[in-house]
Amino acid sequence: MSRAPITPITLRGAAGTLAGWEASPASVESRGTVVLVPGFTGSKEDFEGMLPLLAQAGYRAVAYDQRGQWESEGPEDVSAYTLPAFVGDLQGVLDQVSPEVPVHLVGHSFGGYVSRVAVVERPAKFRSFTLLASGPDSVSDINFPPPALVAQAVEAGGQEIIWQQLNAALAAAEPKPTPEHLEFLHQRILRTRKANIVGILNTMGESPLKDPAQLRDSGVPLLYAYGDTGDLWDPAVHERFAAELGARTAVFHGRGHVPNEDVPEQVCAELVNFWKELA
Structure with missing residues (x-):
């Protein structure tokens, strides 16, 4: 079977246009819409291996660059990159791509921070929510330098520091x-707004939700997926948080922080199995 093509799309954000990609089923009836949200210094390209596979499985799949990332517009003012601003953009994307029918939402890393707040705000918009390599927060139990210190370094040295x-x-x-x-990753960071990087780092200094029970009690079916080798969060942290959320788990053995890029076939298989059980 040939791979479903990826089509560039343009979405409206509250601070300018958002660059997106879309892949749609060609020969089967659509099983629904999937929206995928990238993380810190990421972009829609993080899901390049997944979009055609999801379309082949019968799902319309949409990914986008968050404000100020890569090919999306964004202000130069750090104050424009708050968690509520990113969540507002996601809510707007949902209203554009599937205004009437709930979607399956997948949030990778910081994209999972944004997505979990959106789920708590409007649970009726979602058929399911998957946290992909997206742990409890960036405050504790994470293998990452203090976000405030990294933000200071970026303020002084720019994107090249990251x-x-x-x-x-x-x-x-x-x-x-x-x-x-490697060259693509380098250029992506250089073209991502410095304000985006600093703003996200500032946001990472607090937990995305005051109480994770808000997500557990949203009524939206949850899948918690992660690699068990070299992720930003140790497997024990992931296990504990998944249990706290009452989420189904999927573990990608021998994989780290980007299973969406490393093993897209495995990630898509877990997602599709999860969604089929909800049908």
């Missing part, structure tokens, strides 16, 4: 990224 950290981590990764992919 690239140096990421490049060092990629140098130790297996398998090694191709030179072409």
